[in-house]
Amino acid sequence: MTLEFYSNPMSRGRIVHWMLEELGEPYETKWIPYGPNGHKGAEYLAINPMGKVPALRHDGHVVTEAPAIISYLALAFPDGGLGPREGELADFMRWMFFAAGPLEQATTANAFGWTTPEDKVGMVGFGTLEDTVETLDAKLSKDPFVCGERFTAADVYMGAHVTWGLQGKTLPERRSFVQYAKRMGERPANVKSREICDQKLAEWQSAGG
Numbered sequence: 001m002t003l004e005f006y007s008n009p010m011s012r013g014r015i016v017h018w019m020l021e022e023l024g025e026p027y028e029t030k031w032i033p034y035g036p037n038g039h040k041g042a043e044y045l046a047i048n049p050m051g052k053v054p055a056l057r058h059d060g061h062v063v064t065e066a067p068a069i070i071s072y073l074a075l076a077f078p079d080g081g082l083g084p085r086e087g088e089l090a091d092f093m094r095w096m097f098f099a100a101g102p103l104e105q106a107t108t109a110n111a112f113g114w115t116t117p118e119d120k121v122g123m124v125g126f127g128t129l130e131d132t133v134e135t136l137d138a139k140l141s142k143d144p145f146v147c148g149e150r151f152t153a154a155d156v157y158m159g160a161h162v163t164w165g166l167q168g169k170t171l172p173e174r175r176s177f178v179q180y181a182k183r184m185g186e187r188p189a190n191v192k193s194r195e196i197c198d199q200k201l202a203e204w205q206s207a208g209g
Contacts, residue, residue, distance in 0.1 A: 002026060002027065002028050003020070003025060003026070003027035003028065003056060003057075003058050003073075004027070004028050004030060004056065004057040004058070005017070005020060005027050005028065005029050005030065005054065005055075005056055006030045006032050006044065006047060006048075006053055006054060006055040006056070006057075007029060007030075007031065007032065007053050007054045007197075008031065008032050008033065008034060008038075008039065008053045008054075009031070009197040009198070009200045009201040009204070010034075010201060011053045011054065012053075012054060012066045012160075013053050013054035013066075013197075014160070014193065014194070014197050015054075015066045015070065015156060015157060015160040016054045016056065016066055016069050016070060016073075017029075017193040017196060017197060018156055018160070018187075018189060018190045018193040018194075019069070019070045019073055019074075019082075019153060019156045020073070020193070021189035021190070021192050021193045022080070022082060022153075022156060022187070022189040022190075023073055023077055023080045023082060024080060025073075025077055025080070029196075031200055032044055032053050033204070039051050039052065039053055047062055048062065048064050050064070052064065054066060054069060055069075056069045056072070056073075058072075058076065066100075066157065067096055067097070067099070067100040067157050070096075070153050070154075070156055070157050071096060071153065073153065074152070074153035082151075082152055082153040082156075083152065083153060084147060084152060084154075085147075085150075088147040088148070088150070088152065091146055091147045091148065091154075092146065092147055092152060092153075092154045095139070095146040095154050095158055096146075096153075096154045096157055096158070098135075098136070098158075099154075099157050099158045099161045100157065101125055101126065102125060102126035102127070102132045102135075103126075103132055103136065103158075103161050103165075104161060105124070105125055105126040106126040106127075106128070106129040106132040106133075107129070107132075107161070107165050107168075107170035107171060108170075109126070109129065110129050110170045111168060111170045116128070133171065133172060133174070136162075136176075136177070137174045137176050137177070140162075140174075140176035140177065140179075140180045141175075141176040144180075144183065146158055151187075155184065156184075159180065159181065159183075159184030159185075159190075160184075162177050162180055162181050162184070163181045163184060163185060165177070166178065166181055
């Protein structure tokens with residue numbers, strides 16, 4: 001069954017778009033504009049009642065949340081070689097969820113200027129931005145990819161977050177982060193997915209959308 005991909009060019013759908021291009025399986029993009037007739041319209045709410053993009057429909061099932069979609073695609077299409085191989089599962093799972101949990105929470109808090117009282121740090125999932133940065137820096141200083149020497153789907157998700165963190169200055173410009181983001185940004189599938197999204201965004205803007 002065709003992969004039906006619901007996205008907006010100004011959303012986390014860009015991460016999934018990159019993953020789909022890496023995978024190489026045929027897919028159909030259904031562009032969802034923001035607004036009451038788009039992501040909050042009845043037709044799309046039937047796909048995702050949260051009214052959020054991205055979403056993926058495949059084989060009669062809907063998957064939402066970017067890290068879940070990326071993991072699903074890696075496991076549903078093992079021939080794509082983007083899922084964990086023997087000896088890689090622990091790193092794959094650990095760093096996929098590190099990016100989806102502590103990294104995103106810490107950088108979001110930093111972007112909005114949220115602070116955690118010192119005596120409450122143990123109550124938040126990411127602890128501190130400093131701890132998150134040091135942990136990720138240690139990993140990316142040691143290994144070129146999340147699972148060591150091989151690119152996997154976990155790098156799609158981690159790569160997007162590190163890239164956006166550097167661009168938005170919610171992550172410091174550590175050498176390991178800059179080099180990792182450069183490797184991810186140069187991947188042909190990433191370049192192609194950005195071009196597709198940028199073209200759609202330009203079309204909408206020129207049409208006044």
